[in-house]
Amino acid sequence: MFNRETYQQRRAALVRQTGKGLLVLPGNGDSPSNYTDNILPFRQDSSFLYFFGLDLPDLVGVIDLESGEATLYGDDPGLDAIVWTGPLPTLAAQADGVGVTHSAPLSQLPDRLRTARQTGRTLHLLPQYRPQNRIRLADWLGINLREVDVLTSPDVTRAVIQLRAVKSLEEIAEIENALAITKQMHLTAMRMAQPGVTEQSIAGAIEGLAWAHGRRQSYAPILSKRGEVLHNHHHDNTLVAGDLLLNDSGAESPLHYASDITRTIPVGGRFNDRQRAIYQTVLDSQLAAIAALKPGVPYLDIYELSARVLIEGLKPLGLFKGDTDEIIHSGAFALIFPHGLGHMLGLDVHDMEALNEDWVGYGEGYQRSHDFGRKSLRLARPVQAGWVVTVEPGIYFIPTLIDRWQAEDKFTHLINYARFADFRDFGGVRIEDDILITSDGARVLGDPIAKSIAEVEACVGH
Structure with a gap:
């Protein structure tokens, strides 16, 4: 206590x-x-x-x-x-x-x-x-x-x-305590991400690591090469060279403060050209979002900024076309980014959402959207100093969703479905960190966990 x-x-x-x-x-x-x-x-x-x-x-x-x-x-x-x-x-x-x-x-x-x-x-x-x-x-x-x-x-x-x-200094210390264990969990997953290794063995190793430090995981981990399944809790695949392994996992501190980190790992240690382009786009989106966070800025604005960076990064690959503002405001971007950008973090991994998710994340002047993708945005209102939030953009290629939208002729002037066909087997990429809103900006909590392309590749298998 x-x-x-x-x-x-x-x-x-x-x-x-x-x-x-x-x-x-x-x-x-x-x-x-x-x-x-x-x-x-x-x-x-x-x-x-x-x-x-x-x-x-x-x-x-x-x-x-x-x-x-x-x-x-x-x-x-x-x-x-x-x-x-x-x-x-x-x-x-x-x-x-x-x-x-x-x-x-x-x-x-x-x-x-x-x-x-x-x-x-x-x-x-x-x-x-x-x-x-x-x-x-x-x-x-x-x-x-x-x-x-x-x-x-x-x-x-x-x-x-x-x-x-609003988190006190002692609460922030608890979150960073949890992040110290979480870093070890993620580095362990990176070292184990080799062809022939099962997801189950990696999931078991990181859970065992948490227990070895007297902790529990802060939520059921999402650890799968089927990263396009957003909450995939199955660990029944064997890794193959060329796979991407998405690891969304965290630990609790001794006083039950949560951490929540996602990394996406190239099995065998090297991203191919296609994976490199998608991964870098997600990383650019996350870095831009973190840099823009400061007290008084609506998280809704950060979400839209993140989506903008994603779309601008995907246009050169021929996946989207037309006006970026229209792609964002029409909802066409949700084909590859169908969830929110993040949530509050504290004693709950989705902090206080049991108290009413809209009361936590929305407020006067902010109405929750019912549109696909936007409805999953858990936090929209202006952030305040002392808050801890996650920032977790992603790009996902979900075959069922692509097929449904294409059959309905949705956003055909903005989406190049022929090019999406080349990415049906891609999976998904997500990168997530835990961020403290400071008096004049934001900082990533905990010791850095490898996330640049070079850093992640250097960690795999070592």
Whole structure:
């Protein structure tokens, strides 16, 4: 955990920004995998971690938004639990460690919540993403499941988003701690990317490396030579000379701050001419986007800049034609770039999106598009100093998408489908880094991870 003052300051900052009532923050419980006692690895709710810092199951935090008083609800471990888990701290000791002076058994929580409602006090919830917690809240409050969502508080949720979005120096240090392990994971994948090696062996090696450092991966890795499948979690291919291996993977820090890095690797150590041209275009796009980031610049503008560099790089290859502005504004560019440019990063790899993706990434003056490609842009509003965001442009040749658009005669005056036929077997390229918005610009977090053509080629097999 951070020191107890950190959590006290976070709770006090939330109280200053919100109104009356009680904020109820359920921590997560254990989740069974295939039967009750075979549980998945425990992961605490990130907002609970942010305000209470405790990484144990079945805890609930309540913050009085008028007095500022916080209470931790849970149960002291009994002998039966200790036999199976070993000694655990008492509830009072856990509370004291994060600067909470009041603690009580979980059995007392329903009475407090029902009494609060009966006396006219407002109960605030953040959006609930786990069915288990929604069921518990409904039971404690004596309401049906549908009524739980009614208690979601937009104002308090937005206040939490505002606080969590700006990272302190100690949070940035946690992200860079995660990136140190992530760098080793990516260099390991580069060294192993040789003909005859299976994707499974590389995926297993990088996961084992994370566990060897006492970490877990921050998300299920995307590691595949089928890089055109954007969220490809299958690792069942054997690498062949000439393949491109896309590795999108990251680790968590000891306090669960995430990293998120993508590199695209030439199997055997050399890009061919076609791969070199596409890769350099993606790299140019990413570098231009990072250079343009600074406080007050809408991320939507950075996304469009990134798309512009991609299109200008692909025109000499004969893939696109006509006016670049029209290619971007019409949506024709989404044929090769069908996702957003990035997202916030922090305690969640897609930070705070459980709190409402649009509240996190959009805001006054920014309306989410329903157009193909643009609808996947998770962040559009102006960035602020202290935010950490990912920048991850890509180029993908997706045969099913190409065939569909060509059959529908979409954008035929802007897209050269005959030339796209030459790239049907290409796959995809994506390059991603984690970026801190500074007071006057942006910087890439962590030690550099090879990404120029020369650097990546030098790493493969060495």
